Amino acid sequence: MRILSYFLLCFAFSHTTIFVFFFSFFALSANLSSFSSLFLPISASKSHFPIDVILLIFFAKNKTLRAMEEENVTSSPSTPVHRLRHRRRSNEVVMDGDRVNASPLLVNDRNKYKSFMVRTYSTLWMIGGFVLIVYMGHLYITAMVVVIQIFMAKELFNLLRKAPEDKCLPWIKQLNWHFFFTAMLFVYGRILSQRLANTMTADQFFYRLVTGLIKYHMAICYLLYIIGFMWFILTLKKKMYKYQFGQYAWTHMILIVVFTQSSFTVANIFEGIFWFLLPASLIIINDIFAYIFGFFFGRTPLIKLSPKKTWEGFIGASVTTIISAFVLANILGRYPWLTCPRQDLSTGWLQCDADPLFKPEPFALPAWIPEWFPWKEMTVLPVQWHALCLGLFASIIAPFGGFFASGFKRAFKIKDFGDSIPGHGGITDRMDCQMVMAVFAYIYLQSFIVSQSVSVDKILDQILTNLTFEEQQALFVKLGQMLKDKLS
């Protein structure tokens, strides 16, 4: 009886809170038309909450969390901008790895009810903070992604570093950050170049500077990379070769992993917050419900790499994720703030023609349902079918990101990737499944949803980078004329 009541309470509580948060924020925003600001160039928009209020909330919450942490040693809440992954801490996993698999399962742990309440509390804080940032817009989400990325890279750079060798090599840290900066310039330059060009007005000094930068973007990044490469070779020290080459390879691997997924995340954001929010939420939901199902029903272990995961948790979470993908897509797809793509780097309100994906269509239910239920047909946004695919991936393949991270930690005998989040390890621990999902969402989006083909993009890029403004106008006129002649 007690278990059932807890279950119902938590189920209702978490669902209600999530939905209440989403509904309230977005209903509020949809009605407040007075919040719309003009399409200003990059400048702090006065219609949104000031940054210092947010930072105040962030630090106040952290203080309360640390106070709570001292009470409860086993598990603690996390900071609001990171998503909670409801898995037991890896240190416990490593220690229990040799024992029989039955004892690490969550079902048998006696402290679990206390830790459950603490985790729920922190999850709500994180979701609340996340919703706030989503409300503020594309540029702020991008800033959040960049901050997360910097912390992740810092954790990973420090991971396989050995202190005595590092003392002999004074410049190795600077070299890593040089490559990081080069990668950031390259990746974000490619994604945001068109939008940056659209933000600048045509005859200002900035415009020429920006178009010049975009034109020689690849050459600048290559120059920076070659400088780093030569710097590396000139600082090779005898007897340290192996360590230095190992660090060089490790740096490249980190930067590739971190920047691929964050660049795809940012590209998704500018296609419409929907394509960032939905995949991220699905991963969170998958984690939460894997925890809940494992909490109540978990018996059969899933994979040797993570002894606390169970088949019951996995399957229950899969079903829940797919259903909530379908439902969530319907809810999120009604808001232009989430579904409109952002063509420049402004921070104001968005208006656009609704993509046919987000227009409701009636869907006749199959024959057996109207016999049992009163509904004959329901309105379905076409995007909900795409959301089913995203949900399927999030529940079945994305957990492999988590397994990869677990295996990696075991291989190199590391407890956690870092310790920036008290009680949960580092940021990479939180982001491992998100990374796999972000890449999939981007590729799915580009292959199946965005109708523009690769060649149009390429030629548009060439036009933007190689022609001056007057030449672009001349091209436009000529092309228009040509097409008109063809059609007539």
Next chain:
Amino acid sequence: MQKEIAGDAPSAPTTRVRHRKRNSDVGAGAGKPNGNHLLVNDSKKYKSFLIRAYSTFWMIGGFALIVYLGHLYITAMVVVIQIYMARELFNLLRKTHEDKQLPGFRLLNWHFFFTAMLFVYGRILSQRLVNTVTPDKVLYRLVTSLIKYHMAICYSLYISGFVWFILTLKKKMYKYQFSQYAWTHMILIVVFTQSSFTVANIFEGIFWFLLPASLIVINDIFAYICGFFFGRTPLIKLSPKKTWEGFIGASITTVISAFLLANIMGRFLWLTCPREDLSTGWLLCDPGPLFKQETHALPGWISDWLPWKEISILPVQWHALCLGLFASIIAPFGGFFASGFKRAFKIKDFGDSIPGHGGITDRMDCQMVMAVFAYIYHQSFVVPEVLSVDKLLDQIITSLTLEEQQALLVKLGQMLQEKVIGS
């Protein structure tokens, strides 16, 4: 002849020889002072010089044959070199003891190799593949749908490799498996970046592949020759046999020959025309403003001494000067990187496919750095000079369908309108 001289032997015709002493000698003599290693002091050097010259001629002959055959054959040669390089590098840090316990692991490496090849060559050759296949046929629709879902196909292949890797993780072998996984990724990135850029250069015009490759070969040959006769001061601790005299002499020679070679090569349409599809026949095109001769009046003092009053220069020769500068100064760092890597992991050579010279990676290390630079230079500085409104319009007409052209028009209009309103 190989049995006579233990030190050096001829190389296979399709790869370029790098005139450096073998690293085996370097490794053995590391403790002695640097003076004993320089080529100038080696007593057997004249004999080895002849052997190397003999093999160089064979290689250059074979290479010229392949260039004559055309773009597709050069691409095939690049792909073959790449496969051998990847195989050498995959085998390099492998430990046989662990490998016996992991049966499917080598297959995983080749799975990732195949995925990378599909991805990289699909991106570069997609447009040209479309141009080769005639419309209204089944093959055309197959090809266009493959290109449309190209990224998705490559991603699913990669993810299946990723999942396969995780499912084959074996207890107590985790560290070895993760290191092999990281090593595989690094190899594939290094090998495929430079080979994809090489192929992209080839299809822009064999000139943009032949000139950088020749400059690296010339730089190596003249570094060897200048070091042979004049080398005294060692250059860098990583490669004790290299000398400052060789380096500087080779730099000057490379820059001058870049200027001259560009003039010679720029006269042939076969080398300067881009290839728009995957055919193998003869090429005819308008070479573009870069390859049209311009006459420059020589400064006063030269015409006093020499009978020439003016010279005709192709504008591309100035670009060739930049390429030559890079080839002589920065590209050797690729060689230093490879030397350092071999010392770090205590390897004598990357492989042994070329008798007497180690593996293919030993030959290609500087070429890789140069190929990437040539591609980026071409895209950043040559293409904008050459591209004009009419050329772009031509490209739009030939490569986009009618709907895509209309979509392009709409997007371009939006972009321009926003800029006009803003101003």
